[in-house]
Amino acid sequence: MGAYIVRRTLWAILLLLVVSFLTFVIFNVFPSADPAALRAGRNATPALIEQIRRNLGLDKPFYTQYWIYLKGLLEHFNLGYSYYNTESVKSEIFSRLPATISVTVGGFVAWMLIGIPVGIISAIKPRSLLDRIMMGGSLVAISAPVYFLGLVSLFLFAQGTGVLQWAGAAGSYVPITQNPGTWFNSLILAWLTLAAAFAAFYARMTRGNLIEVMHEDYIRTARAKGLRESVVITKHGLRAALTPIVTMAGMDIGLLLGGAILTEIVFNIPGIGRYAYDAIVNADLPAIQGTVLFGAFFIVFANLVVDILYAFLDPRVTYG
């Protein structure tokens, strides 16, 4: 197991290097706005733009730029400084991390609490009216994009803009350390919006897996032992049906920790997703690079955690 983790970690580092290089190449090869011109403002003289270009190091060839960047990254874990406002990208990202974690964890709790029970109820009586209603509803939820569902929910339920003023409006985010009640209120619509598609997808997965598992021989054995049907389903059935779902949840959390871009924009939450969006709009390479690397790190890390977790969930799996 130890050797496996070391091997996987080395691969992960290599992968992150490749990701950082590709981001650099893409930014330099494909046309984008000139960062120096953006920085200089509206009435800048060519001389000023040229000076900014030199200050930012943009006049050097891109491989030199990459080398400087890589050296800073490896020596001091320095993600560079924003072209846009010279802030340290690392501290910008870390200051936004709590908001992104709030969105992700809250959304995760919501989609698991909704998706799994819905999937179980559907699986117990497949093809029943209840099953059809819930699976039909889940199809709608999967199909509705976040920017649509989010705006509708703001229009219906948000303070200020909503018909029913139940929940916090867009842009009302405060850190949990400041006021937990306001924090919760400001995020509840974002959580539910983010959770809708995930919950629907998880419900369908749970249903499918559980229906399949309930046909297994060991379920017949559990019944033949004289166990209650509720125990047969929730213990023997779910134990097997949820294993792939737990691992999928791990990957989805990793993905969202890199920034739930659409949700953070629609609800104007100052998280990593919002930062990535602004970075792209401002052609701010260090910020883009930083958020991409951060997202990639979470995905790679989640993958590793999930693979290790799997060995605990399924005793048949071993790593050498």
Add this chain to the structure above:
Amino acid sequence: MALLEIEDLHVSFKTVDGVVHAVEGVSLSLDARKTLGIVGESGSGKSVTAQTILGLTRFPNATISGRILFDGHDLLTMSTEHLRDVRGARIAMIFQDPLSSLHPFFKVGHQIVEAIRAHEDVPRDLARKRTIEALRSVGIPSPDERFTSFPHEMSGGMRQRVMIAMALALRPDILIADEPTTALDVTVQAQVLELIQALRDDFGTAVILITHDLGVVAQMADDVAVMYAGRVLEQSSRETLFTEPEHPYTWGLLQSIPRLDAPRTGRLNPIAGSPPSLINVPRGCTFHPRCPYAPPPAFETEPALAPSQPGHLVRCHLPIEERKRLWQSLQKEHPVLR
């Protein structure tokens, strides 16, 4: 009164291809401490019959009729609550493939503890003690270490022993063994059969043994029912079935057993043709398309399961004397292992 009485059992399933008539009018009885062998090819309805006893075929698309009397109560109409008290505690079951029949994610010890605690309100450590005792009684070496093994860490024979330990932990009146040795290595098959036999004799458990292997029946059964296309074609004591079989299908089964002492002609003697579809069962006698002796009425009407002598039931249109004569001549040209 018999311990278990199956009366005119019919089981059918709706499928996309049509209605599958898996069991058609089966009546069987099992006395305490006796072993009933049910023999037949795949799709003869023997497994469905066995699983219906414990209500394991109670699905929305299954239609079941008839009666299964156990201790004077009909298992088919019993509430799920009451049936649960019978399952595992009074009638236990083991299955063909012990690997897929054990839950892959739970330790084997826990799976047996669970069976005990489903029926008896015993503390965990006592259930654990009894489980280890049960594992020991089925011949599993160092049972307290095996308690924490997962099914995939054991061999096929050991897994089936675990299943048997689980089934017999609560000393049931009846053990239903559904092809218990089919998925095992030949070398292990005999050991598992001997184990079932020994435990049956020790505990006085009645056994319903489902198999396609007449050799298994010859070793263990007191009575035998031969099933084909959801029906019982012949039913008798073991001795009678092996010495005076009267149904052409039984003859075919007996003659298809390979013999070591037979002259090596290089050919086995299978029954010609293949079992009928249970969606479109042949008209008349269900076996007539494969029967070399089928008399004209067999093409039109189905024969009844009728006694040819006390305790010997045969479902065949051939006259009794004709059957005896045919068997005699078959015996001469191709003697059957006895």
